[in-house]
Amino acid sequence: MAIRAPIVKLTAGRMTLTHETSHYLCRVLRLRAGDAFLAFDPEALLEADATITVASDSAAEITVSETRGAKVVADVPLVLVYALAKGDKVDAVVRDATELGATRVVVARTERAIVKADEAKAANKLDRFRRVAEQAARQSGRADPPKIEGVYDFAAALEAAKSDTQARYCLDVRGTVELGALLPAAITTRSGIAFAIGPEGGLTDREVEAARAHGFEIVTLGRFVLRTETVAAAVLGAVRVLSR
Amino acid sequence: MAIRAPIVKLTAGRMTLTHETSHYLCRVLRLRAGDAFLAFDPEALLEADATITVASDSAAEITVSETRGAKVVADVPLVLVYALAKGDKVDAVVRDATELGATRVVVARTERAIVKADEAKAANKLDRFRRVAEQAARQSGRADPPKIEGVYDFAAALEAAKSDTQARYCLDVRGTVELGALLPAAITTRSGIAFAIGPEGGLTDREVEAARAHGFEIVTLGRFVLRTETVAAAVLGAVRVLSR
Numbered sequence: 010m011a012i013r014a015p016i017v018k019l020t021a022g023r024m025t026l027t028h029e030t031s032h033y034l035c036r037v038l039r040l041r042a043g044d045a046f047l048a049f050d051p052e053a054l055l056e057a058d059a060t061i062t063v064a065s066d067s068a069a070e071i072t073v074s075e076t077r078g079a080k081v082v083a084d085v086p087l088v089l090v091y092a093l094a095k096g097d098k099v100d101a102v103v104r105d106a107t108e109l110g111a112t113r114v115v116v117a118r119t120e121r122a123i124v125k126a127d128e129a130k131a132a133n134k135l136d137r138f139r140r141v142a143e144q145a146a147r148q149s150g151r152a153d154p155p156k157i158e159g160v161y162d163f164a165a166a167l168e169a170a171k172s173d174t175q176a177r178y179c180l181d182v183r184g185t186v187e188l189g190a191l192l193p194a195a196i197t198t199r200s201g202i203a204f205a206i207g208p209e210g211g212l213t214d215r216e217v218e219a220a221r222a223h224g225f226e227i228v229t230l231g232r233f234v235l236r237t238e239t240v241a242a243a244v245l246g247a248v249r250v251l252s253r
Numbered sequence: 254m255a256i257r258a259p260i261v262k263l264t265a266g267r268m269t270l271t272h273e274t275s276h277y278l279c280r281v282l283r284l285r286a287g288d289a290f291l292a293f294d295p296e297a298l299l300e301a302d303a304t305i306t307v308a309s310d311s312a313a314e315i316t317v318s319e320t321r322g323a324k325v326v327a328d329v330p331l332v333l334v335y336a337l338a339k340g341d342k343v344d345a346v347v348r349d350a351t352e353l354g355a356t357r358v359v360v361a362r363t364e365r366a367i368v369k370a371d372e373a374k375a376a377n378k379l380d381r382f383r384r385v386a387e388q389a390a391r392q393s394g395r396a397d398p399p400k401i402e403g404v405y406d407f408a409a410a411l412e413a414a415k416s417d418t419q420a421r422y423c424l425d426v427r428g429t430v431e432l433g434a435l436l437p438a439a440i441t442t443r444s445g446i447a448f449a450i451g452p453e454g455g456l457t458d459r460e461v462e463a464a465r466a467h468g469f470e471i472v473t474l475g476r477f478v479l480r481t482e483t484v485a486a487a488v489l490g491a492v493r494v495l496s497r
Contacts, residue, residue: 014429015426015427015428015429015473017426017427027427027458029427029429029471030427030429033429037429051426051473051478052426052455052478054478104483105483105486108477108478108479108480108483109477109479109483109487110475110477148478148480149477149478149479150476150477150478151477182259182261182295182296183259183261183271183273183274184259185258185259185273185274185277185281188494189494189495189496192494193437193495211296214271227273229259229295230493230494231354231493231496232394233352233353233354233393233394233395234295234296234298234352234392234393234394235352235353235393236352236392239348239349239352239353239486239490242349242483242486242487242490243353243486243487243489243490243491243493243494244490244494245487245490246483246486246487246488246489246490246491247487247490247491247493247494247495249474249475249487249491250432250433250436250474250487250488250491251433251437251491252433252475
């Protein structure tokens with residue numbers, strides 16, 4: 010894997026690195042004059058090939074080639090099955106999921122959901138979720154917004170989530186296993202991961218059985234009761250933090 | 254540690270357990286008739302002492318003593334230093350932090366924040382954040398809302414966060430180490446953890462230096478640019494998922 014280093018205000022030509030980046034490249038990674046690395050500007054969302062000209066632990070000098078737009082894409086499948094909910098709750102979840110690297114969001118009808126969308130309304134909602142995902146992807150420097158799918162019945166949504174995932178978790182109060190006991194291993198093996206999250210009113214016994222039948226482990230996040238949008242941000246955030 | 258099992262619709266007297274909980278207690282944990290455990294109802298937020306009367310992998314029977322309100326408290330210090338921001342962004346972060354088990358939220362003034370609060374306004378804002386925390390704690394079944402502190406200058410906020418934490422991380426684009434490389438070890442050792450998150454406009458060089466001087470590692474969450482409230486939910490969510 011190429012060495013990547015963050016450089017704010019990245020511009021083509023000669024640059025002197027900050028203390029921190031100099032230390033990282035020349036002390037921690039032991040780069041010498043003539044060594045190349047990939048420089049990226051996390052604010053401007055640019056990247057460029059760069060070469061060390063003067064190695065130093067505190068003020069290394071580099072030359073930077075022409076900058077280009079950073080094409081950052083999500084790599085490992087990360088699928089969220091989320092129950093259709095009232096108001097702009099799903100908008101917020103789609104936005105979080107986009108920033109946190111979800112590759113697909115599958116919107117599901119569930120028995121206890123307060124919202125019942127007919128076909129026409131469902132199509133409108135999906136259009137809106139797609140616009141939210143596109144906007145969030147642009148703002149987070151992500152080249153590929155997550156694919157928005159649905160609105161499917163819960164079992165069909167679970168089925169859709171199976172196609173590119175090997176590790177599947179359904180978050181539910183009935184869970185007796187904590188997600189944290191299973192997730193790190195799934196990330197280490199770079200498995201495609203799916204999370205299914207029910208509506209505010211919870212999943213029915215039948216829906217939990219459907220999740221189990223589709224290969225989802227029924228898991229919990231521990232002791233506090235979370236809103237479903239917080240669950241989404243927490244589990245996708247855990248994947249983001251642990252994926253390296 | 255006492256064995257805890259989730260039982261929806263927990264009531265005093267005799268109950269038959271679901272297949273899942275029976276399997277967990279009698280097969281996985283090998284409880285026998287006469288064995289005791291702590292039953293809790295994650296929806297009603299009740300708990301009770303319970304005893305197995307008939308062990309079974311699929312339909313165990315138990316007796317349940319009088320139920321009591323579940324007193325669930327956050328145990329390991331988990332401190333969030335968050336920059337004062339416009340509108341109800343901080344409200345949303347306080348709500349998430351409460352659900353995800355933060356023990357303290359320290360609100361900070363930062364150089365690039367858009368909001369400048371004078372003393373009177375700051376006191377009003379803190380009052381509002383406290384009400385949000387209390388309400389979120391009630392809704393999530395948490396006995397102790399996080400302590401809300403501030404509004405402090407950034408350096409003073411970092412100093413305040415030091416008192417009960419051993420592992421400290423400042424999320425910033427300049428970070429060359431990924432949080433995921435450090436966080437699991439901090440959780441395994443049950444260290445008190447502090448996160449410092451700057452404003453939407455980012456921290457200044459001087460503020461990052463202050464974080465480093467206060468023992469915060471400068472870390473990143475990887476490639477996508479996140480809104481500051483998503484960063485808060487992601488890092489606290491990762492702690493929640495990994496803490497067991």
